[in-house]
Amino acid sequence: MTVELRGPVRITMQTVARAAGVSPMTVSNTFRYPDRVQEATRRRVLDIAAELGYVPNRAAGDLASGQSRVVGAVVPSLKNSSFYMFIRGISEAASECGYELVISLAETPEQELAAVQTFLGLRVAGLILVGSDHERATVDLLRKTPLPVVEAWATSPPVDMGIGYSVRKAMQSLLRIVLDRGFRRVGFVGFAGDASQRYSERLPAFRDYMAEAGLDSSLIHLVDEADGFSAGPAALNALHQRDAALDAILCPTDIVAAGVLFECGRRDWPVPERIAVTGWGDFEIASEITPQLTTVDAKAHEIGRQTVAMIRDRIDERQGPSFVDLGFSIVRRASV
Amino acid sequence: MTVELRGPVRITMQTVARAAGVSPMTVSNTFRYPDRVQEATRRRVLDIAAELGYVPNRAAGDLASGQSRVVGAVVPSLKNSSFYMFIRGISEAASECGYELVISLAETPEQELAAVQTFLGLRVAGLILVGSDHERATVDLLRKTPLPVVEAWATSPPVDMGIGYSVRKAMQSLLRIVLDRGFRRVGFVGFAGDASQRYSERLPAFRDYMAEAGLDSSLIHLVDEADGFSAGPAALNALHQRDAALDAILCPTDIVAAGVLFECGRRDWPVPERIAVTGWGDFEIASEITPQLTTVDAKAHEIGRQTVAMIRDRIDERQGPSFVDLGFSIVRRASV
DNA sequence: TATTTTGATTGTAGCGCTACAATCAGCCGA
DNA sequence: TCGGCTGATTGTAGCGCTACAATCAAAATA
Known part of the structure; x- marks a missing residue:
């Protein structure tokens, strides 16, 4: 006996219950609380459900129970491998405690708002966002929702809750390494456009610490995050044109830094002899490219995991911290 | 008047309706069919909803209407930039027609099954999967669900429906270029493990076309997709050890190919003079790295867009093709 | 054997929303 | 002034499921 397929026939708990000769509640229990149901009954119900291709309707279940096992994450980009590790961290931690992760891509604040509405509308168990820069309407919504939200x-x-690390301190540590090695004409590459807010702390930090060291901090160039590798050559060209003595360049991500290294290769500039290069993020390419990149490990994976822990604390009404500083570490390699 | 926040007070349509002095149906209409509601009424309802931080409960709405505006995509990896472009394509096309995309990451067939169950349970409008290799249970489920499914x-x-291109033809075109340039000792790098199924057509195609050209096709090395760049050096070392005359290497992705180029740099092997290298996917790095990579453009973005079109056709009961071949193109660059 | 205890199973009510039909108010022409 | 019409608004019923209390059968005790 096989079931004909793809019909618009709706299979509900009723259908399964009747076919198995039990009440709908027994079917419900079979899925939600298997050990409330006798071995034999459970097996029969499961067999019939499989036979019919029945999957419990979660919209109905969540509605009835007022709960959900889904956590929603809204990420601004998938190009940046930090977010990839972040997602993996969330995904791992979530599935370890019986939650499911669903992701929404939002490359602009408007898309973020839409994604937040979708997830709030779904009444997910918790909501994860990136950064602190949101549309006004998004913030209003987040402030009023009873759902746990982690930025x-x-x-x-x-x-609601937040997690991160001190970008200022990371910038300071990174810059110290560059300056300690004797580099003096340091260029800064930042992001323009939608990504700029997420990176907004870096430029002031750069300026402050350069000033502290008595150095000129005017060598600044902004690129578009979406440009990826190609932002590197563009930035290097621009900065070198502004100051031919440029001897170090701080990049906003390892991708941009790799782009700079590619360009240095084309120009036959030895790194770090002619110019020092730093990345940010400790993406995989940082340790594979030649020379290997000095960069900042922002612990994206751990941040992802921690994020889920914070949501669980809130759901289980445990009193957790509302902000976690996970720190960072500088990865010293050959490019400086 | 402001609303106190984060309480466990549930705001429902009722709440809003009472506060606005209208019936719940008017609130419902305000959100779903705005022009059924008078301008003034609508504005009042919307204001009060915003004030209260009300977001319609989609679990309830979807349940009542038997519809959903969410499409679910299950992707095996986010490291591979093809999937990134794929996701973007879906996301774009979906939002153009009022759908939302939610993504689930599944790095193993078991995780894929779980993700499929989640989405079927949510009764999404359509389901998008990657590849043809699924758990038996996944296939059973997909075969019986009435929801549109695109692989x-x-x-x-x-x-149900599928989209793709002929990997055999792509392999043939790529290999022809390599052979036309006079390379003869060609190594093949493939994937082992969970990714191997997604790439399973390539090796036989390689063997067939090498045989056709009267060449030896035994230089094969398998790597782990998760290794990323570092798979490149590993593969090059292994193949070169097997045959010191190795003069070309076909990689499963541009990432692996980039890893090979990095290793060639360390060995001071000029590419393509000492060895030719091909990638697959036309990721961004392919055109940025030196030398630029000859690769296969698999049109991931377009595949993503098309996918949504197929789902819409099904939903609107338009008769669409059940399989679309989008073709590919070979991007000829300096690495061969 | 009568009575408790235990665990499996089941009915009831309702989660928050929407389809649909019913109602209502305002306005037109006769 | 009155039906007839239009478009805004509203009540009813029910989507598929689960919490919870009620029921039932079988095993354990007296």
Whole structure:
């Protein structure tokens, strides 16, 4: 006996219950609380459900129970491998405790708002966002929702809970290494456009610490995050044109830094002899490219995991911290 | 008047309706069919909803209407930039027609099954999968669900609908270029493990076309997809050890190919003079790295867009093709 | 054997929303 | 002034499921 397929026939708990000769509640229990149901009954129900291709309707279940096992994450990009590790961290931690992760891509604040509405509308168990820069309407919504919300890499006091690290300190540590090696004409590459807010702490930090060291901090160039590798050559060209003595370049991500290294290769500039290069993020390419990149490990994977822990604390009504600083570490390699 | 926040107070349509002095149906209409509601009424309802932070409960709405505006995509990896472009394509096309995309990451067939169950349970509008290799249980489920399902890069007849291109033809075109340039000792790098199924057509194609050209096709090395760049050096070392005359290497992705180029740099092997290298996917790095990579453009973005079109056709009961071949193109660059 | 205890199973009510039909108010022409 | 019409608004019923209390059968005790 096989079931004909793809019909618009709706299979509900009723259908399964009747076919198995039990009440709908027994079917429900079979899926939600298997050990409330006798071995034999459970097996029969499961067999019939499989036979019919029945999957419990979660919209109905969540509605009836007022709960959900889905956590929603809204990420601004998937190009940046930090977010990849972040997602993996969330995904791992979530499935370890019986939650499911669903992701929504939002490359602009408007898309973020739409994604937040979708997830709030779905009444997910928790919501994960990146950064502190949101549309006004998004913030309003987040402030009023009873759902747990975590902002990862938060740079301002979070709407609900936040996690991150001190970008200022990381910038300071990175710059110290560059200056300690004797580099003096340091260029800064930042992001323009939608990504700029997420990176907004870096430029002031750069300026402050350069000033502290008595150095000129005017060698600044902004690129578009979407440009990826190609932003590297563009930045190097621009900065070198502004100052031919440029001897170090700080990049916003390892991708941009790799682009700079590619360009250095084309120009036959030895790195770090002619110019020092730093990345940010400790993406995989940082340790594979030649020379290997000095960069900042922002612990994206751990941030992802922690994020889920914070949501669980809130759901289980445990009193957790509303902000976690996970720190960072500088990865010293050959490019400086 | 402001609303106190984060309480466990549930705001429902009722709440809003009472506060606005209208019936719940008017609130419902305000959100779903705005022009059924008078301008003034609508504005009042919307204001109060915003004030209260009300977001319609989609679990309830979807349940009542038997519809959903969410499409679910299950992707095996986010490291591979093809999937990134794929996702973008879906996301774009989906939002153009009022759908939302949610993504689930599944790095193993078991995780894929779980993700499929989640999405079927949510009764999404459509489901998008990658490849043709699924758990038996996944296939059973897909065969019986009435929801539209598209398999992207399908290599076998799809469960419901499929889209892809001929990997055999692409391999043939690529190999022809390599052989035309006079390379003869060609190594093949493939994937082992969970990714191997997604790439399973390539090795036989390689063997067939090498045989056709009267060449030896035994230089094969398998790597792990998760290794990323570092798979490149590993493969090059292994193949070169097996045959010191190795003069070309076909990589499963541009990432692996980039890893090979990095290693060639360390060995001071000029590419393509000492060895030719090909990638697959036309990721961004392919055109940025030196030398630029000859690769296969698998049109991931377009595949993503098309996928949504197929789902819409099904939903609107338009008769669409059940399989679309989008073709590919070979990008000839300096590495061969 | 009568009575408790235990665990499996089941009915009831309702989660928050929407389809649909019913109602209502305002306005037109006769 | 009155039906007839139009478009805004509203009540009813029910989507598929689960919490919870009620029921039932079988095993354990007296």
